[in-house]
Amino acid sequence: TTPVESEVVVVGIAAGADPGDGDGGSDAAPVVVAPGLDGEVTAALATLAHSVGASTKVGSTTRVPAPEGVPGRSVVLVGLGSSDDAVDDETLRRAAGAAARACRGLGAALVLLDAGRAEAVALGAALGSFRPAKVTAKNDDDDKADTVKVFVAEGGEDAVTRAATIAECVGLARDLVNTPPNLLFPGSFADRAAELAAAAGLEVEIMDEADLADGGYGGILAVGGGSSRPPRLVRLTHRGNENRPPVALVGKGVTFDTGGISIKPAAGMEQMTMDMGGAAAVVATVILAARLGLDLTVVATVPMAENMPSSTAYRPGDVLTMYGGTTVEVQNTDAEGRLILADAIVRACEDSPSHLIDTATLTGAQMVALGKKSPGVMGTEEFRDRVAELSRGVGEGGWPMPLPEELRDGLDSQVADLTNVTPHRWGGMLSAGLFLSEFVAEGVEWAHVDVAGPAYNDGGAEGYLPKGGTGVPVRTMLAVLEDIAAAG
Ligand code: BES
Ligand code: MN
Ligand code: ZN
Numbered sequence: 473t474t475p476v477e478s479e480v481v482v483v484g485i486a487a488g489a490d491p492g493d494g495d496g497g498s499d500a501a502p503v504v505v506a507p508g509l510d511g512e513v514t515a516a517l518a519t520l521a522h523s524v525g526a527s528t529k530v531g532s533t534t535r536v537p538a539p540e541g542v543p544g545r546s547v548v549l550v551g552l553g554s555s556d557d558a559v560d561d562e563t564l565r566r567a568a569g570a571a572a573r574a575c576r577g578l579g580a581a582l583v584l585l586d587a588g589r590a591e592a593v594a595l596g597a598a599l600g601s602f603r604p605a606k607v608t609a610k611n612d613d614d615d616k617a618d619t620v621k622v623f624v625a626e627g628g629e630d631a632v633t634r635a636a637t638i639a640e641c642v643g644l645a646r647d648l649v650n651t652p653p654n655l656l657f658p659g660s661f662a663d664r665a666a667e668l669a670a671a672a673g674l675e676v677e678i679m680d681e682a683d684l685a686d687g688g689y690g691g692i693l694a695v696g697g698g699s700s701r702p703p704r705l706v707r708l709t710h711r712g713n714e715n716r717p718p719v720a721l722v723g724k725g726v727t728f729d730t731g732g733i734s735i736k737p738a739a740g741m742e743q744m745t746m747d748m749g750g751a752a753a754v755v756a757t758v759i760l761a762a763r764l765g766l767d768l769t770v771v772a773t774v775p776m777a778e779n780m781p782s783s784t785a786y787r788p789g790d791v792l793t794m795y796g797g798t799t800v801e802v803q804n805t806d807a808e809g810r811l812i813l814a815d816a817i818v819r820a821c822e823d824s825p826s827h828l829i830d831t832a833t834l835t836g837a838q839m840v841a842l843g844k845k846s847p848g849v850m851g852t853e854e855f856r857d858r859v860a861e862l863s864r865g866v867g868e869g870g871w872p873m874p875l876p877e878e879l880r881d882g883l884d885s886q887v888a889d890l891t892n893v894t895p896h897r898w899g900g901m902l903s904a905g906l907f908l909s910e911f912v913a914e915g916v917e918w919a920h921v922d923v924a925g926p927a928y929n930d931g932g933a934e935g936y937l938p939k940g941g942t943g944v945p946v947r948t949m950l951a952v953l954e955d956i957a958a959a960g
Contacts, residue, residue: 569936
């Protein structure tokens with residue numbers, strides 16, 4: 473079939489077989505992957521790609537004028553790696569994402585990578601088309617024209633619609649993370665989440681500081697107490713299948729983390745605007761569950777607070793009574809995420825969920841252990857492994873990590889049930905996980921996903937990942953919810 477006419481046409485190029493001349497590389501023309509174009513046109517593209525030395529590295533892009541017979545003005549050649557390797561879904565998503573970024577500002581783009589896998593191609597392209605919002609008084613019509621409109625070869629209309637919905641919700645999480653901390657604070661975040669959730673047909677409950685005080689939410693109130701902008705607890709419910717228990721999602725919503733009285737160094741502190749990445753992902757995921765009509769009840773419990781130093785701030789040495797009655801000695805006000813999560817986890821467990829996923833930009837130790845692109849997944853063993861595996865399947869890279877018993881002693885307190893930090897720095901991500909485990913109700917299958925690195929890309933854009941908020945782990949949580957809905 474002849475694809476629609478478009479400004480730019482995206483085709484894949486893979487390295488041909490090594491001719492065996494001993495230089496270890498391929499001197500042959502690349503293999504062109506362009507379903508829908510006929511043999512002659514494909515051959516012309518291969519010659520063109522070869523003559524300009526277009527790279528076949530996954531996600532490399534080269535723009536060339538369109539030869540006769542291509543339904544567009546120019547062609548973006550995108551690398552798919554070696555033609556010897558089967559192209560997996562993540563490679564397709566990354567290539568489509570990189571291509572979409574290369575097409576930005578050029579108008580409509582037609583992506584001809586693999587007609588049989590429309591969802592992977594469409595999702596990569598849609599995620600890669602994301603444009604970060606700008607705070608500006610200027611008319612941003614020009615910026616909007618810059619947004620590339622992507623078409624996928626043929627077929628799979630449902631897959632393309634689904635991919636667009638997923639990409640929109642990932643985009644929502646990215647936009648929330650990218651919103652500067654003077655504009656996104658607990659009150660405004662809660663209102664925005666409520667507005668978006670109501671539009672998607674969710675039930676919404678916002679608890680303000682008075683409600684939190686009445687309820688005894690000692691962790692959220694302490695962490696939020698130093699700010700003139702008081703904390704919130706937001707609850708969003710998608711009512712799906714009423715014949716089985718709900719699944720709970722909990723996300724850390726620290727709208728800015730100065731460290732509080734245990735203040736952070738100035739260098740790099742501006743990045744702590746992303747410390748609500750877990751909350752953003754949870755809000756986006758429950759909205760996505762509703763928009764996809766998931767046959768499962770999903771309840772999001774999202775604590776929001778700004779961690780500031782002031783005369784009303786909580787201090788090192790304070791003993792807090794958390795929601796549910798557990799007492800915690802604060803030894804470091806910068807270990808604040810676990811305190812607001814603890815309250816939220818106890819509240820979430822009151823709904824008797826079968827499973828609970830919490831996610832948070834919780835520890836710098838996550839990055840020390842696993843780097844910037846592999847979320848650390850802890851929790852009850854079976855569910856932890858299932859979440860990590862599904863996360864890798866969608867390209868978000870979750871990796872299972874232990875909760876070693878010997879670290880638990882480090883959380884013992886002289887004066888309370890627990891302290892919020894250990895006296896040593898070993899296994900910081902795992903100690904945080906152990907702290908949270910104390911608040912998860914018996915019998916609940918639980919996964920804790922630490923996305924301190926993966927939620928935010930402080931390097932350059934690559935593949936379908938933009939700079940700034942990444943939207944991780946929205947697609948992991950969607951995959952888990954769909955797996956639970958399917959398997960029970
Ligand atoms: N929000 C930070 C963790 C973080 C650090 C996220 C860097 C993203 C990038 C968290 O609240 C924090 O400050 N954690 C401390 C814990 C420590 C005091 C036990 C940390 O990781 O240093
Ligand atoms: Mn902190
Ligand atoms: Zn934090």
